[in-house]
Amino acid sequence: MDSILVVEDEPLILELITEALEMYGYRVRAFESADFAWQFIQQSGYPPRLLITDLRMPGHIDGLELAKRLRDADAEVPIVVASGFHPAARELHSLNVHWLIKPFEIEQLHTICRKLAPPP
Numbered sequence: 001m002d003s004i005l006v007v008e009d010e011p012l013i014l015e016l017i018t019e020a021l022e023m024y025g026y027r028v029r030a031f032e033s034a035d036f037a038w039q040f041i042q043q044s045g046y047p048p049r050l051l052i053t054d055l056r057m058p059g060h061i062d063g064l065e066l067a068k069r070l071r072d073a074d075a076e077v078p079i080v081v082a083s084g085f086h087p088a089a090r091e092l093h094s095l096n097v098h099w100l101i102k103p104f105e106i107e108q109l110h111t112i113c114r115k116l117a118p119p120p
Helices: 011-023 034-044 063-073 089-093 106-116
Strands: 003-007 027-031 050-053 079-083 098-101
Touching: 003 011, 003 034, 011 027, 011 106, 027 034, 034 050, 034 063, 050 063, 050 106, 063 079, 079 106, 098 106
Parallel strands: 003 027, 003 050, 050 079, 079 098
Antiparallel strands: none
């Protein structure tokens, strides 16, 4: 899969991130829950180019569990956690994720995406 997956339960933030990444030439798949994102990952049969996820989300799994599952499925996929403080932050260090602290600037998002998944 050549898409960046963005998982964010706040619709306006999800729309902003999606539009910004598309403006920079990325293909984006947007999800309002980790449940839907994980289902998509499993059904597609291909790992995403990059995962950008918030941590706190409604549903059966949250962003932390999504990151763990993706890391177990494919250790090479870059993962960006876009979140503020979270009590499970220590667990994420072992998953080799990159942090994008909210609130962030679009240029910060673009910089980390260029580094981890250069545009096509």
